[in-house]
Amino acid sequence: MKRIFSGVQPSGNLTIGNYLGAIKQFVELQNEGDAFYCVVDLHALTVPQDPDELRKRSREIAQLYLACGVDPDKATIFLQSHVKEHAELGWLLQCVSYTGELNRMTQYKDKSEGKSAVHVGLYTYPVLMAADILLYDTTHVPVGDDQKQHIELTRDIAERFNGRYGDVLVIPEPQIQEFGARIMALDDPEKKMSKSAESEGSRIGILEPPERFRKKIMRAVTDAENEIRFDPEKKPGISNLLTIYSMFADVPVESLVERYAGQGYGTLKKDLVEVLEDKLGKIQQRFVQFDDQAELDNILRRGAEKARAVAEATLNRVKDAMGLVRFG
Secondary structure (H helix, E strand, O other): OOEEEEEEOOOOOOEHHHHHHHHHHHHHHOOOOEEEEEEOHHHHOOOOOOHHHHHHHHHHHHHHHHHHOOOOOOEEEEEHHHOOHHHHHHHHHHOOOOHHHHHOOHHHHHHHOOOOOOOHHHHHHHHHHHHHHHOOOOOEEEOOHHHHHHHHHHHHHHHHHHHHHOOOOOOOEEEOOOOOOOOEOOOOOOOEOOOOOOOHHHOOEOOOOHHHHHHHHHOOOOOOOOOOOOOOOOOHHHHHHHHHHHHHHOOOHHHHHHHOOOOOHHHHHHHHHHHHHHHHHHHHHHHHHOOOHHHHHHHHHHHHHHHHHHHHHHHHHHHHHHOOOOOO
């Protein structure tokens, strides 16, 4: 049976890039196998966090999962810190990982650049990410293409572990959508849309009101040609808007190019605003409907119990293989 695992960090306001590149896939994949979707709050600790804000955002991400269509009766939704096996397996896998491979991780290089001091957790968190995935005998990991290096590291660690201790860990496959895996910034289509970017005009939040994102879309960088054509290399701005439009409206890009042939960028942008108002509006309405903290916590508690049962079985296999003493 296909086993799916993925997660989102509770840091910053999630953007439409997070939705299209990850959460939209979560909804689709929950019908294809046994899905585990985690709020990776331990990963958020690699950079300083305000405790109250972290608690708030952790619940908010889970609430967004539900609002976007993840069904707790089909998928397991939980907080990473509620399953202690994540941290324990993370340490065990650190003991079969090498500094050389962690030194090559591009996200560590990016996030540590220019800093006089860097937390050890930021350096080792790719191994914790490997533990997250391997705990659940994951076969498929839906991620953005920027996370591909992490999945490759996970596979390397698992293969090394199996080579040393026997056939213990399942080797996962990355599931990266061919189209829309990387949504670009509205004000600089050469860069990925990021929830942590300094410029507010670069992104649209999933929970952002229409009066705010309308201006961002209308001001989005395009080019001087005024020709609607999908060409990410030569026309990154308009191609990015076409991608967003296509994925929210579930209409092929080719159909959009044909529909707007001979029309200016302004018409396309106005229609895209309407599409976003409709789609994001529905998500935002459902977000409010799931605003019962007691019920949300019950969903997270049930999810953690189910996740813990699976994680414990995997961790016990790892401990036995490594020669650690267990009773019972």
